[in-house]
Amino acid sequence: MSTYIPRRAWQALLVIIGVSAVSFFLIQMTGDPAALMLPMDASAADVAQFRESMGFNDPLYIQYGRFLGQVLQGNFGDSIRHNQPALEMVFERLPATAELTAVALLLSVLVAVPLGVITATRQHTLADGLGSVAGLLGQSMPTFWLGIMLIMVFSVQLEALPPSGRGGLEHLLLPAITLGTYSMATTMRLLRSKMLEVLGQDYIRTAQAKGLPERVVIYRHALRNAMLPVITVIGLQVGAMLGGAVVTETIFAWPGIGRLAIQAINNRDIPLVQAVVFVAAATIVTVNLATDLLYGYYDPQIRFTE
Amino acid sequence: MEPAPTRKTAWRKGLRNLGRHRTALVGVGILMAVILMALAAPWLAPHDPRQQDLSLRLHPPGWAEGGDPSYPLGTDQMGRDILSRIIYGARVSLAVGFIAVAISGTLGVSLGLLSGYFGGRLDDIIMRVADIQLAFPFILLALAVMTVLGSGLRNIIIVLGITGWVQYGRIIRSEVLRLRSTEFIEAAHSIGNSDLAVIWRHLLPNVISSAIVIASLQVARVVVSESALTFLGLGIEPTIPSWGGMLSDGRDYINTQWWVSTFPGLALMLTVLGWNLVGDWLRDSLDPRAR
Numbered sequence: 261m262s263t264y265i266p267r268r269a270w271q272a273l274l275v276i277i278g279v280s281a282v283s284f285f286l287i288q289m290t291g292d293p294a295a296l297m298l299p300m301d302a303s304a305a306d307v308a309q310f311r312e313s314m315g316f317n318d319p320l321y322i323q324y325g326r327f328l329g330q331v332l333q334g335n336f337g338d339s340i341r342h343n344q345p346a347l348e349m350v351f352e353r354l355p356a357t358a359e360l361t362a363v364a365l366l367l368s369v370l371v372a373v374p375l376g377v378i379t380a381t382r383q384h385t386l387a388d389g390l391g392s393v394a395g396l397l398g399q400s401m402p403t404f405w406l407g408i409m410l411i412m413v414f415s416v417q418l419e420a421l422p423p424s425g426r427g428g429l430e431h432l433l434l435p436a437i438t439l440g441t442y443s444m445a446t447t448m449r450l451l452r453s454k455m456l457e458v459l460g461q462d463y464i465r466t467a468q469a470k471g472l473p474e475r476v477v478i479y480r481h482a483l484r485n486a487m488l489p490v491i492t493v494i495g496l497q498v499g500a501m502l503g504g505a506v507v508t509e510t511i512f513a514w515p516g517i518g519r520l521a522i523q524a525i526n527n528r529d530i531p532l533v534q535a536v537v538f539v540a541a542a543t544i545v546t547v548n549l550a551t552d553l554l555y556g557y558y559d560p561q562i563r564f565t566e
Numbered sequence: 567m568e569p570a571p572t573r574k575t576a577w578r579k580g581l582r583n584l585g586r587h588r589t590a591l592v593g594v595g596i597l598m599a600v601i602l603m604a605l606a607a608p609w610l611a612p613h614d615p616r617q618q619d620l621s622l623r624l625h626p627p628g629w630a631e632g633g634d635p636s637y638p639l640g641t642d643q644m645g646r647d648i649l650s651r652i653i654y655g656a657r658v659s660l661a662v663g664f665i666a667v668a669i670s671g672t673l674g675v676s677l678g679l680l681s682g683y684f685g686g687r688l689d690d691i692i693m694r695v696a697d698i699q700l701a702f703p704f705i706l707l708a709l710a711v712m713t714v715l716g717s718g719l720r721n722i723i724i725v726l727g728i729t730g731w732v733q734y735g736r737i738i739r740s741e742v743l744r745l746r747s748t749e750f751i752e753a754a755h756s757i758g759n760s761d762l763a764v765i766w767r768h769l770l771p772n773v774i775s776s777a778i779v780i781a782s783l784q785v786a787r788v789v790v791s792e793s794a795l796t797f798l799g800l801g802i803e804p805t806i807p808s809w810g811g812m813l814s815d816g817r818d819y820i821n822t823q824w825w826v827s828t829f830p831g832l833a834l835m836l837t838v839l840g841w842n843l844v845g846d847w848l849r850d851s852l853d854p855r856a857r
Contacts, residue, residue, distance in 0.1 A: 275697045399842060507797070544700075
């Protein structure tokens with residue numbers, strides 16, 4: 261275990277540096293970032309002057325070095341549209357996305373684990389059939405369609421829940437369900453298949469032969485062993501959810517970084533786009549690192565042999 | 567002792583398996599219907615999908631009151647027939663799906679083979695690039711690239727194709743690592759086969775089945791991603807009928823004209839369901855470890 265942590269942390273750092281390079285090169289891809297950032301009717305002289313003042317005429321590696329230095333100081337420049345420091349704007353909206361993602365993840369795990377256990381232990385029964393169908397549908401449903409349907413049913417028809425904005429619990433429910441469904445389905449199906457694997461093992465037979473109550477066998481022995489790879493997947497779901505948040509936040513007008521990203525992209529607000537992309541990627545890398553470390557801690561094969 | 571199963575036996579067993587596997591049959595059925603729909607669109611669609619008639623705008627589905635049976639699923643805000651647009655939309659979704667998956671599959675399998683076989687620095691670099699790419703939420707990456715490159719059918723296929731290689735790369739790589747130390751690879755080497763020959767003639771056929779499983783599941787992902795991007799405004803041109811575009815159009819009308827968004831979404835979901843079912847079945851029947 262002693263080499264596992266530093267190695268993983270070092271890999272994570274390399275990836276974040278790579279991420280910063282990609283964020284930087286995004287605007288270089290058009291060939292002329294100045295033309296991209298200025299309005300269409302800017303004169304050639306204006307564009308040339310802008311280019312000079314922003315330092316776009318310097319060699320690429322100098323520009324990248326400057327960018328990296330600024331990033332380390334937390335400076336992504338000012339948002340062109342809003343004249344506010346870009347990173348600041350991202351951090352203002354991060355809590356909203358974090359709230360949505362956390363609740364979505366919580367909901368998805370709370371539903372997926374019992375469903376996964378039930379469908380695995382009652383294989384081939386009606387419960388399994390229904391649960392498996394729900395899982396398949398959940399994985400196949402496009403997030404944005406689900407969101408629209410939920411709004412139609414609960415906000416328009418039943419007038420029970422608000423269709424947009426952030427507020428109390430009633431504002432969280434629909435977006436969280438929308439965001440969490442795919443994750444719930446994936447986790448449930450994975451847990452089911454792992455549980456079936458584990459339940460077929462000899463040590464489960466032994467436990468049953470020992471006369472242990474069914475519940476103990478399922479939860480203390482089977483579930484524990486099946487959960488390990490599932491935890492990794494749940495950790496990876498956070499990354500997928502950040503992507504899903506872009507769509508969900510747009511549909512429900514949720515004031516998070518996903519919606520900010522769309523607005524920034526539509527406005528061609530490059531500094532803001534860079535800031536959002538970098539923060540999102542850095543978050544994902546950190547969460548994956550934490551998941552890896554957690555997994556390394558709990559999996560005895562890694563803990564005791566590295 | 568019976569001889570070890572060859573690849574042909576695995577395929578044949580798999581196909582026989584299909585008959586017994588009810589869910590997979592449903593999946594194949596759905597897919598065949600969608601593919602048929604896409605191919606036969608000009609004959610199946612009751613109306614021209616692009617024909618606008620503002621006097622007919624936002625008519626409810628044929629069976630509802632106020633609806634016209636010649637427009638069975640209703641019309642959209644431009645008076646275009648929704649059923650016809652759904653039928654033609656299948657073409658876009660399937661085209662993007664197949665082409666993008668072909669691109670990412672080729673890229674991913676090649677990189678996976680190279681990475682697993684040669685190892686060392688090359689492997690490190692390729693895997694590092696994969697990690698960096700995976701760190702970005704896919705939609706954000708695609709959106710950012712499309713902003714820079716411009717939207718449209720061709721660009722969306724390119725973006726989806728190039729960003730999709732990682733799923734193949736990793737799994738193929740681990741398969742190659744596993745196969746690298748087997749006896750038949752050693753034997754191939756000792757006969758004097760060059761690296762390229764070993765990769766092409768021995769490793770590639772063995773990893774193809776995994777690649778196919780991944781590919782079928784990836785088509786679902788690509789179809790949904792394309793619709794999501796079009797829905798967000800950075801995908802297919804609005805002139806081409808596509809399911810994502812229809813969903814986006816319908817968003818303004820969900821209060822009373824529910825049909826504009828509901829039906830294209832259903833089509834999407836069914837298509838994805840079909841691919842998921844087929845992909846699951848392929849994985850179950852082609853996976854040697856499951857036996």
